[in-house]
Amino acid sequence: MLITIESLEPVIDTMSNITNLSHHHFRIPPSEMQNGILGLLKAVLEENLIPQNISQRYPAYVTAVTTALRAFSWQDLHRATGIESDSFIQAAKVLTAGRRVIVLAGQALLRSERGYAGSLTLLDLLMLTGKLDQPGCGFAPLAEENNDQGAVEMGAIAEFLPGACFADNAADRERFMHLWKSDLPLAVGASLVDMLHRAQAGSLRAMFIVGENPVTSLPAPIRAEDSLRKLDLLVCQELFLTETAALAHVVLPAASSMEKAGTFTNTEGHVQAVRPSIEPIGESRPDWEVFAALSILLGMPMEYAESKDILKEIRGAVSGYTSLGPTPLPPKVDPTAMDRYLSEGYQPDLTTRYQLIAPKSRPDGTLQIGFGQSLFHSGKLSTRSKGLLQLEGHGRLRINPADAARFALMDGDRVRLCSTSGEMTTEIKIMERVPQGTAWFPDHFGQAAVGLFECSIDPITHVPAFKAATVSMMKVA
Numbered sequence: 001m002l003i004t005i006e007s008l009e010p011v012i013d014t015m016s017n018i019t020n021l022s023h024h025h026f027r028i029p030p031s032e033m034q035n036g037i038l039g040l041l042k043a044v045l046e047e048n049l050i051p052q053n054i055s056q057r058y059p060a061y062v063t064a065v066t067t068a069l070r071a072f073s074w075q076d077l078h079r080a081t082g083i084e085s086d087s088f089i090q091a092a093k094v095l096t097a098g099r100r101v102i103v104l105a106g107q108a109l110l111r112s113e114r115g116y117a118g119s120l121t122l123l124d125l126l127m128l129t130g131k132l133d134q135p136g137c138g139f140a141p142l143a144e145e146n147n148d149q150g151a152v153e154m155g156a157i158a159e160f161l162p163g164a165c166f167a168d169n170a171a172d173r174e175r176f177m178h179l180w181k182s183d184l185p186l187a188v189g190a191s192l193v194d195m196l197h198r199a200q201a202g203s204l205r206a207m208f209i210v211g212e213n214p215v216t217s218l219p220a221p222i223r224a225e226d227s228l229r230k231l232d233l234l235v236c237q238e239l240f241l242t243e244t245a246a247l248a249h250v251v252l253p254a255a256s257s258m259e260k261a262g263t264f265t266n267t268e269g270h271v272q273a274v275r276p277s278i279e280p281i282g283e284s285r286p287d288w289e290v291f292a293a294l295s296i297l298l299g300m301p302m303e304y305a306e307s308k309d310i311l312k313e314i315r316g317a318v319s320g321y322t323s324l325g326p327t328p329l330p331p332k333v334d335p336t337a338m339d340r341y342l343s344e345g346y347q348p349d350l351t352t353r354y355q356l357i358a359p360k361s362r363p364d365g366t367l368q369i370g371f372g373q374s375l376f377h378s379g380k381l382s383t384r385s386k387g388l389l390q391l392e393g394h395g396r397l398r399i400n401p402a403d404a405a406r407f408a409l410m411d412g413d414r415v416r417l418c419s420t421s422g423e424m425t426t427e428i429k430i431m432e433r434v435p436q437g438t439a440w441f442p443d444h445f446g447q448a449a450v451g452l453f454e455c456s457i458d459p460i461t462h463v464p465a466f467k468a469a470t471v472s473m474m475k476v477a
Contacts, residue, residue: 001094005036007108007370009400011432019433024091026083027435030108030370031468032357035080037121041354042069042077043085043092044128051130058342065128068354080356096129100136107373110141113456113465117353127342133333140267144379150265153318158189158462163318179317182300191462193218196227206233210287211254213380215243216447219455219466220421237290240384243447253284260286261307263314263321269331271321349460362437362470367403369417369452370468372440383444395445396429400436404428407473417471422451425476439471 003024010019019025026036044050045066055062074085095101103126109118123139126132132139143149155162165172167188177184190198192214198204200223207228214224228234228247236248245251257264259280264272280286288310295302304310315321362368376392377383397415409415411430417423426441426448434440441449453466 001098003040003091003095005033005109007435007438008433009435013431013433017433024087024094026081026087026091028081028083029360029368029435029438029468030112031114032080032359033109033112034114034118034121034353035077035357036083037118037125038069038072038354038356039077039081039083039085039088040092040095041065041121041125041128042072042074043088044096044125045069047089047092049092049096050128054128054130061342061346062128064346064350065124065354068351071354072356076356080359095125095131098131101126101129101131101134102137103139105139105141107142107144110143111371111465113458113467114357115463115465116458116461117349120349121353124346127338133335133338138268138331138333143267144373146266147264149267149269150263150271153265154314158191158194162314176317179313193222193457193462193464196222196224199227199231202230205231206235207231208235208237209244209248210237211239213242213244215247216380216450219453219464220450221455222464237287239284239381252290253282254290255280255284255286259284260288262286262288263311360468360470366470366472367399367437367439368468369397369419369439369441369449369471371443371446371449371466372398374442374444377442377444380444392442394427395442395449396427397439397441398429398431398434399439400434401430401432402436403439404430407475409475414476416474416476417449417452418474419452419469419471421454421469424448424452439473 004022131137234248235250236245237252
């Protein structure tokens with residue numbers, strides 16, 4: 001059985017649509033998907049579907065969830081979603097009866113204003129139904145980049161050491177200081193947004209940016225370009241001369257994954273070996289060679305002879321990297337982490353997360369616009385592929401046929417969109433899968449559209465998200 005919480009309409013079209021396959025579909029905008037998750041949780045609670053061992057072992061957690069879910073009624077949930085309680089109850093029964101339950105979280109949720117809160121509440125759903133730690137069950141956030149998990153496990157997140165160990169954990173700090181034979185900074189690192197704010201204020205004078213293009217990927221209110229221009233030194237390590245690299249004082253040519261050895265770690269935690277298929281082009285070098293050379297110049301030498309030396313160190317420092325190959329160890333839930341969350345980890349924000357999100361109202365003659373994914377592209381780099389550009393060479397605004405009729409528009413017409421933050425001109429594409437009253441623009445071509453949106457910063461992850469914007473639309477010649 002398939003249950004979907006999606007913003008799409010189930011229609012038969014030339015492009016695939018997961019909602020067509022769904023047995024229980026809840027059409028909810030990305031900014032309000034939390035309401036759909038809460039509906040399923042409320043049904044699990046009120047239908048007494050929580051396993052007895054969970055209630056007995058973690059009574060305080062179950063009581064806190066019960067109190068939060070009973071703070072709103074089914075009528076409140078219907079007003080927020082337009083969905084009847086019976087739909088949630090039927091889906092909850094299917095979910096709890098399933099032997100193998102996998103929750104997939106896509107970009108619509110992960111990159112929304114409440115992406116972290118929504119993901120954590122989905123984990124609550126799996127834990128309250130007793131599914132999270134069962135064979136064949138789990139939670140899979142579908143990151144857009146293929147090695148996001150690997151970056152986290154190498155310590156690329158400000159608050160983490162390698163292996164997703166918290167940087168302020170005394171035991172982990174001691175272990176890594178012994179491994180590296182060096183002291184660690186006492187202060188936790190800064191997020192990208194924090195760095196840009198510091199650059200804007202003048203307290204951060206230099207940045208080294210590797211494989212990231214904040215000028216186009218971040219919301220306009222963060223003022224990434226303005227902040228980077230204030231630096232005394234900006235170094236970029238990149239495949240292409242991106243908008244960010246064009247601002248750099250120094251650009252170091254990087255090798256692509258086809259030109260270097262290493263590993264990719266997928267969302268499931270499987271570590272996969274990567275081998276070069278061609279030699280590095282021109283003066284490009286694998287990232288590790290650049291870092292090693294710079295470390296020597298900075299007086300902190302990391303003397304690796306080849307990439308295998310780095311993998312050997314990783315295997316000794318990060319659990320899960322000891323068994324590479326076609327049959328890696330299956331991922332398992334850490335029972336200690338799960339017990340810690342169910343005992344006390346839920347307390348700081350559960351009440352806040354379990355509040356219904358009020359639907360956004362919009363004036364007549366307007367649309368609610370958000371970013372979306374195109375079938376033919378992934379991220380921004382795919383727009384440098386000549387073959388893919390022949391299939392889709394530029395961004396077009398997707399709107400519902402009823403909205404096209406309301407604004408007297410035909411497929412391919414050009415329109416001007418205006419919000420409180422900015423404006424842009426683009427073509428439209430009429431698609432039945434887009435819900436009436438909403439529109440979306442492919443973020444692969446989103447630089448022109450960025451100015452329409454305000455942004456929010458997640459208080460936990462410090463990740464910026466585009467808020468859905470209300471826009472007026474007018475046909476232009």
